[in-house]
Amino acid sequence: MTRPLIEVRRLTAHAADGTALVRGVDLRMEAGRVTALVGPSGSGKTTTALALLGEAGAGVRLSGHVRVGETEVVGAHGITAHAAGVRGGTVAYLPQHPGNALNPARRIGAVLTELAALHAPSGGGRNASRALSRAALEQAQLPPERPVLRRFPHQFSGGQQQRVALAEVLACGPRALVLDEPGTGLDTVTRAALTRELARLARSGPAILLLSHDHAMVRALADDTVVLEAGRVTARGTPEAVLPAAPAPVTVRESGEDPDGGAKEHPEDSGEERPDGTPLLQARSLFAWHRRRGHNVLHDVSLRLRAGECVGVAGPSGSGKTTLARCLAGLHERLGGDLLLDGAPLPALVHRDREQKRRVQYVWQDVHDSFDPRRTVIDQVARTAVRLRGRTVDQAREEAGALLCEFGVPPRTAARPPGALSGGELQRAAFARAALARPDVLVCDEITSALDAETAERVLTHVEHLRTTRTAVLWISHDLRLMRRVADRLLVLDGGGLAEAGACARVLARPRSEATRRLLDAEERGQRRRTALPAEAGPHPMG
Amino acid sequence: MARHALRRVLLAIAQLTLLSVLVFLLTSLLPGDAADVLFNDKTGTEQIARLRHEMGLDQPPAQRFLDWAKDLLTGDAGTSLTGGQPVSGIVAHSVGATALLAGVTAVIAVPVALVLGLVTGCRAGGRLDRTVTAVTLALGSVPDFVLSLALVAVFALKLGWLPSTWIGATTGDLLTRPGLLVLPVAVLLARTVSQLIRQFRAGTLGALNSGYAQQARRLGVPRTRLLLRHVLPNAAVPGVQQLARTGDALLGGVLVVEAVFAVPGAATALIEAVRSRDVPTVQALTLLLAAAALFLNVAADLVSHRLSPRVEVLR
Numbered sequence: 028m029t030r031p032l033i034e035v036r037r038l039t040a041h042a043a044d045g046t047a048l049v050r051g052v053d054l055r056m057e058a059g060r061v062t063a064l065v066g067p068s069g070s071g072k073t074t075t076a077l078a079l080l081g082e083a084g085a086g087v088r089l090s091g092h093v094r095v096g097e098t099e100v101v102g103a104h105g106i107t108a109h110a111a112g113v114r115g116g117t118v119a120y121l122p123q124h125p126g127n128a129l130n131p132a133r134r135i136g137a138v139l140t141e142l143a144a145l146h147a148p149s150g151g152g153r154n155a156s157r158a159l160s161r162a163a164l165e166q167a168q169l170p171p172e173r174p175v176l177r178r179f180p181h182q183f184s185g186g187q188q189q190r191v192a193l194a195e196v197l198a199c200g201p202r203a204l205v206l207d208e209p210g211t212g213l214d215t216v217t218r219a220a221l222t223r224e225l226a227r228l229a230r231s232g233p234a235i236l237l238l239s240h241d242h243a244m245v246r247a248l249a250d251d252t253v254v255l256e257a258g259r260v261t262a263r264g265t266p267e268a269v270l271p272a273a274p275a276p277v278t279v280r281e282s283g284e285d286p287d288g289g290a291k292e293h294p295e296d297s298g299e300e301r302p303d304g305t306p307l308l309q310a311r312s313l314f315a316w317h318r319r320r321g322h323n324v325l326h327d328v329s330l331r332l333r334a335g336e337c338v339g340v341a342g343p344s345g346s347g348k349t350t351l352a353r354c355l356a357g358l359h360e361r362l363g364g365d366l367l368l369d370g371a372p373l374p375a376l377v378h379r380d381r382e383q384k385r386r387v388q389y390v391w392q393d394v395h396d397s398f399d400p401r402r403t404v405i406d407q408v409a410r411t412a413v414r415l416r417g418r419t420v421d422q423a424r425e426e427a428g429a430l431l432c433e434f435g436v437p438p439r440t441a442a443r444p445p446g447a448l449s450g451g452e453l454q455r456a457a458f459a460r461a462a463l464a465r466p467d468v469l470v471c472d473e474i475t476s477a478l479d480a481e482t483a484e485r486v487l488t489h490v491e492h493l494r495t496t497r498t499a500v501l502w503i504s505h506d507l508r509l510m511r512r513v514a515d516r517l518l519v520l521d522g523g524g525l526a527e528a529g530a531c532a533r534v535l536a537r538p539r540s541e542a543t544r545r546l547l548d549a550e551e552r553g554q555r556r557r558t559a560l561p562a563e564a565g566p567h568p569m570g
Numbered sequence: 571m572a573r574h575a576l577r578r579v580l581l582a583i584a585q586l587t588l589l590s591v592l593v594f595l596l597t598s599l600l601p602g603d604a605a606d607v608l609f610n611d612k613t614g615t616e617q618i619a620r621l622r623h624e625m626g627l628d629q630p631p632a633q634r635f636l637d638w639a640k641d642l643l644t645g646d647a648g649t650s651l652t653g654g655q656p657v658s659g660i661v662a663h664s665v666g667a668t669a670l671l672a673g674v675t676a677v678i679a680v681p682v683a684l685v686l687g688l689v690t691g692c693r694a695g696g697r698l699d700r701t702v703t704a705v706t707l708a709l710g711s712v713p714d715f716v717l718s719l720a721l722v723a724v725f726a727l728k729l730g731w732l733p734s735t736w737i738g739a740t741t742g743d744l745l746t747r748p749g750l751l752v753l754p755v756a757v758l759l760a761r762t763v764s765q766l767i768r769q770f771r772a773g774t775l776g777a778l779n780s781g782y783a784q785q786a787r788r789l790g791v792p793r794t795r796l797l798l799r800h801v802l803p804n805a806a807v808p809g810v811q812q813l814a815r816t817g818d819a820l821l822g823g824v825l826v827v828e829a830v831f832a833v834p835g836a837a838t839a840l841i842e843a844v845r846s847r848d849v850p851t852v853q854a855l856t857l858l859l860a861a862a863a864l865f866l867n868v869a870a871d872l873v874s875h876r877l878s879p880r881v882e883v884l885r
Contacts, residue, residue, distance in 0.1 A: 111790070114790035115789035115791070119788070120788045120789075127782065129782055130783075130803075131878055131879075132803035132878040141791075141795075141799065145795075146790065
């Protein structure tokens with residue numbers, strides 16, 4: 028048997044307070060093979076992956092044995108002095124939120140060339156580095172042209188930023204790649220394209236460690252799967268052998284009569300399905316723009332939200348879902364149209380009074396920056412109840428602790444600063460923070476995309492509980508399977524406008540708009556892909 | 571970049587126009603005019619009226635503004651109402667000293683602050699960081715006049731190393747007698763450097779803890795390179811903005827230092843002109859200082875924009 032490129036034996040990691048994060052993990056990675064590391068959030072996936080780079084979070088102690096190529100990265104006494112040598116050139120890491128990983132002050136071409144020159148085997152001069160950087164860009168499916176190279180990261184869309192980050196990683200020419208939750212927050216169509224590209228990348232040679240809770244992606248890409256739970260390997264083998272069976276496709280579209288009337292000329296969320304009661308939150312022909320009026324990112328979107336109701340919002344990336352959420356939350360101020368709460372105008376966030384702030388709460392994805400890095404998570408979650416509901420600090424802490432526990436964030440974890448929590452744990456804390464306001468309207472923007480199935484389930488259960496207390500929920504998601512479960516009605520956005528609106532089951536069973544059909548097709552393809560990976564060379568949506 | 575620069579400069583020109591109107595309006599609000607100041611109780615009202623007419627003070631304000639603006643554009647700032655010499659001469663004489671003080675201060679302050687800011691930012695919480703933070707906090711909190719007097723007491727009076735005053739010196743002497751500059755510049759540096767270090771330190775800290783610095787480290791970028799190529803451009807942004815504000819303060823607000831060291835600078839000239847109701851000089855000096863402030867801010871904005879182009883988007 029040949030010596031593997033990367034070998035991890037009995038790796039352990041302990042947090043500063045002595046908690047074991049990783050307890051004796053073994054791992055082998057070989058060139059050209061994809062190893063998937065799966066498990067619930069907080070199970071030690073990222074800690075294990077970073078150990079390959081000889082990196083550990085603040086206060087985390089590693090021990091065991093990690094060998095990368097010929098270099099010992101982690102030894103019995105922790106990270107070795109040689110570890111710095113493997114970073115980039117031998118093992119390169121693609122972080123979960125690539126947007127944060129790009130330097131806002133540097134042109135991408137300059138960074139790519141710099142990285143290529145840094146890791147080129149024997150120099151080769153500036154031209155060689157340029158050629159390498161162009162090749163990396165091409166491999167990441169971006170055109171290697173001068174105008175692209177001269178752009179700054181903020182001039183790319185979210186999906187493209189992911190490609191730029193991938194190109195930076197590839198420019199180092201690594202022998203092994205670590206991909207941390209690629210595809211988080213991308214819509215189904217873009218995610219399918221990304222999966223295809225990663226498969227092509229895997230065939231081109233490097234060993235790949237894939238960290239993911241997206242079982243469909245793992246099935247499509249991985250040769251070996253290692254399941255982590257609470258820092259221990261609980262199963263390993265091929266994805267088919269280890270992962271639970273894929274859910275049966277549920278997108279059987281019915282044909283025939285519409286129970287709720289014929290197709291409308293102009294789709295509009297009139298909320299006619301439930302004529303009882305006045306709307307709690309109403310938006311009437313909402314327009315929104317960014318820098319210049321007229322270049323609208325939302326046009327003429329109307330919606331009604333009643334107490335206890337859940338309205339879903341779906342649509343491809345860039346269709347205006349998040350802008351809609353931010354309008355309702357009062358964070359997007361460049362808007363026209365009416366926004367009414369209980370029939371009274373709802374101003375932008377800065378002009379909302381305490382009660383209005385309490386009544387409308389917003390949870391979004393990628394919440395890390397919304398936490399103060401110096402205070403404990405539980406304090407920050409509890410603060411909502413103090414500020415918006417006038418609880419005493421002790422009462423608020425008690426409520427916050429109970430809620431976090433319900434979401435699977437134990438008190439000991441919550442007592443740490445946000446930097447010591449995993450992405451999924453923080454996401455749940457952000458949800459708890461909003462839920463603690465006992466809002467009347469809760470806007471959830473992709474809040475389960477960073478969560479594994481089991482944790483997402485807990486969040487959903489709480490959403491349903493909130494609805495029994497007459498909280499209205501606006502649920503924005505790419506995941507149509509979850510959508511079927513939670514949403515009463517569904518709005519499909521496309522290019523900033525309302526493409527379709529109606530009862531959720533009806534819209535997904537008998538779509539009337541092209542946008543909805545595209546979403547359903549992408550979902551279906553994603554479910555089929557678990558067998559052999561089709562080498563279809565579809566168009567690559569550039570964001 | 572070019573478009574952004576053009577837009578920013580056009581905006582600055584508009585601001586400058588608005589500013590000249592404001593300067594004119596505000597100075598015409600000053601109680602009394604030069605005629606009142608020049609003459610005393612014994613002069614008859616008729617004489618004052620004649621003088622007003624000669625000086626053009628009886629014209630309507632709009633007309634006076636247009637005349638003034640037209641003259642300014644041709645480089646003529648008018649004649650001093652009190653001394654009779656051209657205003658441009660007074661301005662040139664007084665601004666020279668101030669500009670020299672501000673310039674020397676900036677040339678020393680920026681590199682010192684940049685290096686100390688970077689170093690303390692990299693070793694936040696370390697001994698050097700705590701020392702520098704304590705010293706800058708203390709220096710930044712001491713009022714200028716206290717520091718001035720303390721320095722004069724020690725270095726001029728007690729030790730006799732440095733001259734304590736500029737009385738008798740002209741701007742030309744400064745180049746041959748740099749000792750004159752030491753104490754005033756030291757006082758100005760105390761506050762300037764303290765504020766700048768804190769901004770550069772905060773910028774460095776923010777950039778070092780950012781996702782992109784972490785990713786650069788993970789991709790094997792060595793430490794020095796990381797600092798200079800990846801961290802510095804982002805870390806400098808708050809410092810550059812602070813520098814523009816400091817520049818404003820240095821040009822317009824060094825009054826205390828000028829007063830203590832008897833520097834014949836812009837602030838002294840301005841106070842003198844206001845006291846004698848020498849409106850043309852007040853207008854010319856105010857406008858010049860305002861224009862300099864505008865220029866500094868435009869320059870800072872353009873530098874920030876080059877360092878971190880996202881600044882524009884965020885606005």
